[in-house]
Amino acid sequence: xxxxxxxxxxxxxxxxxxxxxxxxxxxxxxxxxxxxxxxxxxxxxxxxxxxxxxxxxxxxxxxxxxxxxxxxxxxxxxxxxxxxxxxxxxxxxxxxxxxxxxxxxxxxxxxxxxxxxxxxxxxxxxxxxxxxxxxxxxxxxxxxxxxxxxxxxxxxxxxxxxxxxxxxxxxxxxxxxxxxxxxxxxxxxxxxxxxxxxxxxxxxxxxxxxxxxxxxxxxxxxxxxxxxxxxxxxxxxxxxxxxxxxxxxxxxxxxxxxxxxxxxxxxxxxxxxxxxxxxxxxxxxxxxxxxxxxxxxxxxxxxxxxxxxxxxxxxxxxxxxxxxxxxxxxxxxxxxxxxxxxxxxxxxxxxxxxxxxxxxxxxxxxxxxxxxxxxxxxxxxxxxxxxxxxxxxxxxxxxxxxxxxxxxxxxxxxxxxxxxxxxxxxxxxxxxxxxxxxxxxxxxxxxxxxxxxxxxxxxxxxxxxxxxxxxxxxxxxxxxxxxxxxxxxxxxxxxxxxxxxxxxxxxxxxxxxxxxxxxxxxxxxxxxxxxxxxxxxxxxxxxxxxxxxxxxxxxxxxxxxxxxxxxxxxxxxxxxxxxxxxxxxxxxxxxxxxxxxxxxxxxxxxxxxxxxxxxxxxxxxxxxxxxxxxxxxxxxxxxxxxxxxxxxxxxxxxxxxxxxxxxxxxxxxxxxxxxxxxxxxxxxxxxxxxxxxxxxxxxxxxxxxxxxxxxxxxxxxxxxxxxxxxxxxxxxxxxxxxxxxxxxxxxxxxxxxxxxxxxxxxxxxxxxxxxxx
Numbered sequence: 001x002x003x004x005x006x007x008x009x010x011x012x013x014x015x016x017x018x019x020x021x022x023x024x025x026x027x028x029x030x031x032x033x034x035x036x037x038x039x040x041x042x043x044x045x046x047x048x049x050x051x052x053x054x055x056x057x058x059x060x061x062x063x064x065x066x067x068x069x070x071x072x073x074x075x076x077x078x079x080x081x082x083x084x085x086x087x088x089x090x091x092x093x094x095x096x097x098x099x100x101x102x103x104x105x106x107x108x109x110x111x112x113x114x115x116x117x118x119x120x121x122x123x124x125x126x127x128x129x130x131x132x133x134x135x136x137x138x139x140x141x142x143x144x145x146x147x148x149x150x151x152x153x154x155x156x157x158x159x160x161x162x163x164x165x166x167x168x169x170x171x172x173x174x175x176x177x178x179x180x181x182x183x184x185x186x187x188x189x190x191x192x193x194x195x196x197x198x199x200x201x202x203x204x205x206x207x208x209x210x211x212x213x214x215x216x217x218x219x220x221x222x223x224x225x226x227x228x229x230x231x232x233x234x235x236x237x238x239x240x241x242x243x244x245x246x247x248x249x250x251x252x253x254x255x256x257x258x259x260x261x262x263x264x265x266x267x268x269x270x271x272x273x274x275x276x277x278x279x280x281x282x283x284x285x286x287x288x289x290x291x292x293x294x295x296x297x298x299x300x301x302x303x304x305x306x307x308x309x310x311x312x313x314x315x316x317x318x319x320x321x322x323x324x325x326x327x328x329x330x331x332x333x334x335x336x337x338x339x340x341x342x343x344x345x346x347x348x349x350x351x352x353x354x355x356x357x358x359x360x361x362x363x364x365x366x367x368x369x370x371x372x373x374x375x376x377x378x379x380x381x382x383x384x385x386x387x388x389x390x391x392x393x394x395x396x397x398x399x400x401x402x403x404x405x406x407x408x409x410x411x412x413x414x415x416x417x418x419x420x421x422x423x424x425x426x427x428x429x430x431x432x433x434x435x436x437x438x439x440x441x442x443x444x445x446x447x448x449x450x451x452x453x454x455x456x457x458x459x460x461x462x463x464x465x466x467x468x469x470x471x472x473x474x475x476x477x478x479x480x481x482x483x484x485x486x487x488x489x490x491x492x493x494x495x496x497x498x499x500x501x502x503x504x505x506x507x508x509x510x511x512x513x514x515x516x517x518x519x520x521x522x523x524x525x526x527x528x529x530x531x532x533x534x535x536x537x538x539x540x541x542x543x544x545x546x547x548x549x550x551x552x553x554x555x556x557x558x559x560x561x562x563x564x565x566x567x568x569x570x571x572x573x574x575x576x577x578x579x580x581x582x583x584x585x586x587x588x589x590x591x592x593x594x595x596x597x598x599x600x601x602x603x604x605x606x607x608x609x610x611x612x613x614x615x616x617x618x619x620x621x622x623x624x625x626x627x628x629x630x631x632x633x634x635x636x637x638x639x640x641x642x643x644x645x646x647x648x649x650x651x652x653x654x655x656x657x658x659x660x661x662x663x664x665x666x667x668x669x670x671x672x673x674x675x676x677x678x679x680x681x682x683x684x685x686x687x688x689x690x691x692x693x694x695x696x697x698x699x700x701x702x703x704x705x706x707x708x709x710x711x712x713x714x715x716x717x718x719x720x721x722x723x724x725x726x727x728x729x730x731x732x733x734x735x736x737x738x739x740x741x742x743x744x745x746x747x748x749x750x751x752x753x754x755x756x757x758x759x760x761x762x763x764x765x766x767x768x769x770x771x772x773x
Contacts, residue, residue: 002133003381004140005373006125007173008156010068011203011231012036013121014370015129018378023371026132034366035128039064039117041105045566046559048124057262060089062103067121068145069204070114072155072542073099077452083228086236089258106562115159115544119556122163138166141377143369146172146207146396147225149449150457151542153486158544162553168380170484174198174209175393176372177338178218181363183375183389188215195221195327196334199318199351199359200369201341204230206314208321210332217390222324222420224317227450231272231341233310238268238298241306242283246294260289275300276343304346314350324420329355336360338368394420398444399457399487401429401479403437406472415444416479417487426480426490432472436465439477441487458541460489465535468496475535492535565624572627577615579631583638584608594710595644604637647714651705654721658698661725662691665732678740687732694724 003018012034016025028035030050038052040063047055056063069084075094085092090101093111100113112120129137142165144156153170160167171179177198188194193212200207206229210221242264243254254260267285274281280299288294304311322328335351337359342348352359364371376391378384395417402413416427431437439460446455465473474497478490544552586592588605596604611630619626668676669687676684701716708715 002129002135002137002139003374003377003384004129004137005143005176005370005375005377006122006140007143007176007367007370007373008068009034009037009203010066010205013125014367015125015132016367016370016374017129017133018374018381018384019133023374025367025370026129028128029131035124037065037067037121039067039120041103041110043104043107045563046105046120048121049128057259060258060262062090062105064088064090064101064103064114064117066204067114067118070099071118071159072148072152073114073453075099079228079450079452081452087232089262115155116162116552116556118156119159119162119552120559122160122165123556123560126163126165138164139168139377139381140165141169141171141176141373141380142167143173143176143373144170145205145225145227146174146209146223147205147227147450148485149397149443149453150485150487151453153484154541154543157484157486158549161549162556164553167484168377170486171373171376172223172393172485173202173369174200174207174223175218175220175391176370176376177336177363177368178209178211178213178220178372179375179389179391180368180372181336182211182213182218183387185213188213190215193219194333195325195331196336197318197321197332197355198336198338199342200339201347202230202339203232203341204228206230206317208317210321210325210327216388217392219392220394221327222321223394223396224320224324226313226317229310229313231269234272234307234341234344235265235268237306237310238272238303239264242268242294242296245296246288249296250292250294252289252292252294254288257289263288271298272303272344275303276345300345307344307346311346311350314347315354318351318354332357334360336363338363338365340366393423393485395423395425395481395485397448399441399481400444402440402442403431406433408432416441417481419445421481423481423485424483426478429477429479431462431475431477433462433465433475434467434472436461436463438462439489441479457487458539460540461538462492463536463538465494468494468532488541489537489539492537494532494535496530496532569624569627572624572631573615576611576627576631579634579638580608580612580615583634583642587638587641592641592645595648596641597711600637607634607637641711644710644714647717648710650718651714651716651721654718654725655698655702658694658721658725661729662695665728665736666691668736669732675740676736679735679738683735683738687728687735690728690731694728697724 005016005018005023007014007016014025014034016023025033027033028050032050035049036053038047038049038056040047040052040055040059042055042059042062047059052063056065066084066087070080070088073080073084074097075092076097077099080092080099090103093100093102095111095113098113098115100111101117102109102111104110126137129140140160142156142160144153148156156170157167177200178196181196181198182188191214193214195210195212198207198209198211200209206226207223208225209223212219212221239254239261247253252260254264263285267283271281271283275298278300280297283296283298284293285295286293322332332355335355335357337348337351342365348359375386378386379389396419398415398419398421399417400413400415405412414429416429417425429439439462441457441460443449443455443457449455460477462475462477465475467473474495475492476495477492479487480490481487583592584605587596587601587608611634614630619630666688669684669691698721701720704715
């Protein structure tokens with residue numbers, strides 16, 4: 001199973017996988033490392049990612065962009081109506097309060113919620129990962145903006161489930177960047193933390209995170225953001241500038257034409273990138289509208305002057321992040337830049353001047369988030385072993401609980417999770433109740449969350465609460481912000497205060513018996529809380545109902561199958577069209593001319609012409625099976641022709657290989673070389689006989705083939721020739737490679753050594769006697 005990390009971007013998304021003892025960013029079907037975050041609808045099928053990009057101009061009313069900005073939003077959302085609407089080309093509609101898009105799909109007007117559209121895009125991400133890794137994809141980690149609220153996070157989780165993805169963690173994009181930075185560093189301190197500020201300016205938002213690193217751990221200290229500052233704001237600024245210029249220069253109103261806006265926006269984006277590296281850049285757009293071509297030029301100084309107001313917004317989040325972390329500029333050890341828009345020179349200069357230090361770009365600015373996601377997925381997945389690295393993230397908005405008080409209570413609310421509270425985190429709340437009650441969770445500072453999003457998070461009903469011994473029961477409620485940054489009530493239970501007697505180990509004289517020898521044991525009464533039983537909790541949140549999720553998942557599977565059928569049908573149509581053109585040109589005077597029976601040729605060409613006419617008339621819109629059947633009819637005549645042609649080309653090659661094998665084996669079998677001398681003559685003769693038969697066979701077949709026309713059934717095939725070659729090779733090789741017999745060793749009798757030893761002993765004794773004498 002693949003371990004996948006997805007950086008869900010507003011303009012484009014990046015996919016990374018853990019494999020080969022590292023992290024790889026994978027390419028999509030057109031070998032790009034980035035996949036456009038677009039979904040488009042056509043008369044037959046959906047277009048996702050790269051294919052949607054090709055539809056962006058011609059089919060702009062049915063193409064949805066800015067998925068990151070609209071998922072989890074409502075139609076009445078202030079930011080949607082005032083900001084996001086200008087970047088969207090598809091009509092927005094309200095479906096039971098949910099933000100939806102109205103498109104023309106499969107020839108009829110259809111409405112999809114933004115959650116469904118996002119699920120479609122995730123399906124494409126899953127398909128790309130599976131195609132690249134050749135493995136099924138389920139577990140993943142998805143990076144989302146840190147400023148996403150509970151409702152947006154739940155929407156991403158629901159969309160992921162519809163797409164068939166199991167999200168191990170929704171990780172804040174800045175946290176993923178920090179993880180990718182920290183886990184690869186081998187020089188992290190063990191005591192005094194290293195403080196790094198990560199500045200991420202993406203396509204639509206700007207995030208600043210201050211993270212402390214020690215060996216094996218990162219801790220997010222603070223985070224600040226500008227949710228409406230990014231690369232697209234610079235593009236929009238340029239669009240407004242050039243739209244005004246072209247109105248005066250060419251007398252055309254670009255903003256009145258949807259296609260012209262998209263063309264100019266793309267041109268402005270390209271110009272901005274060129275200006276990041278050059279002092280000036282041209283803008284040329286062909287046929288922008290009314291068959292008019294436009295051209296202009298801009299210098300970097302002019303761009304920076306236009307963008308002065310935008311660039312001035314950089315410092316506020318930097319200052320806010322430092323204040324929330326309780327740090328000064330001097331406490332920051334490094335400033336890491338990520339995000340495509342940080343390449344703008346004026347932006348980098350302003351940030352560098354703020355911190356009074358050089359900026360670092362040790363991470364890949366476009367792929368850092370995806371790599372961090374893949375690392376987090378590998379850490380959470382049991383299939384991978386990764387070096388231990390702890391990630392301590394924080395909440396961005398304080399969360400409070402409210403409830404209906406009892407007569408004995410005055411408080412009705414409590415901030416349970418403060419801003420910058422560590423996540424995941426669990427808090428235990430204690431209530432004294434005699435009957436079921438409800439808790440409501442909402443953001444404590446509604447002004448800090450994205451404008452237009454309801455601060456309400458959820459309602460949680462604690463059931464089956466009853467008094468104990470006539471008194472209010474002590475109810476413990478476990479609230480948790482989980483690893484996704486989503487709030488839930490994990491459980492609720494009743495505890496009872498029980499008085500128990502405990503024996504004190506020390507003893508004392510019994511009262512009134514000071515002189516007594518017997519010591520009396522002492523006891524004390526201790527009150528203990530004992531868990532009595534779990535209570536059912538009914539949650540009402542923005543998450544979709546399970547039955548609705550199942551229904552949407554089934555619809556998505558149907559659309560996937562429909563898309564596949566359309567692609568397969570198109571491939572079958574293309575195969576038929578290609579066969580008609582290729583075969584007809586080769587039969588009618590080409591390579592297949594001599595291999596086509598003259599009696600069949602005229603009718604076959606007529607059938608091919610008729611098939612072509614049918615294909616562009618009534619056969620233009622039909623089913624895959626009809627195209628396949630039509631191709632099969634033509635192949636009844638065409639396939640034998642093609643086979644005869646291919647055999648004509650292949651037979652001489654196979655015959656040459658056979659003769660080479662025959663000559664080689666016969667020369668070895670009749671050789672007088674010493675290495676073949678040990679092989680019996682009858683076995684050598686059997687090789688010669690086998691080769692002679694093969695030689696006779698090929699000569700007879702070739703002679704017979706020469707008597708036939710090219711369009712007649714051949715006398716033999718290249719496969720038969722190769723079988724003859726294999727037969728003689730497999731027969732002769734074991735004989736010719738037979739090892740020589742081992743030489744016979746003649747053993748000589750050993751000379752007895754006993755007599756010699758006795759003689760030596762005798763001599764020794766004699767010499768000894770002589771010494772005595």
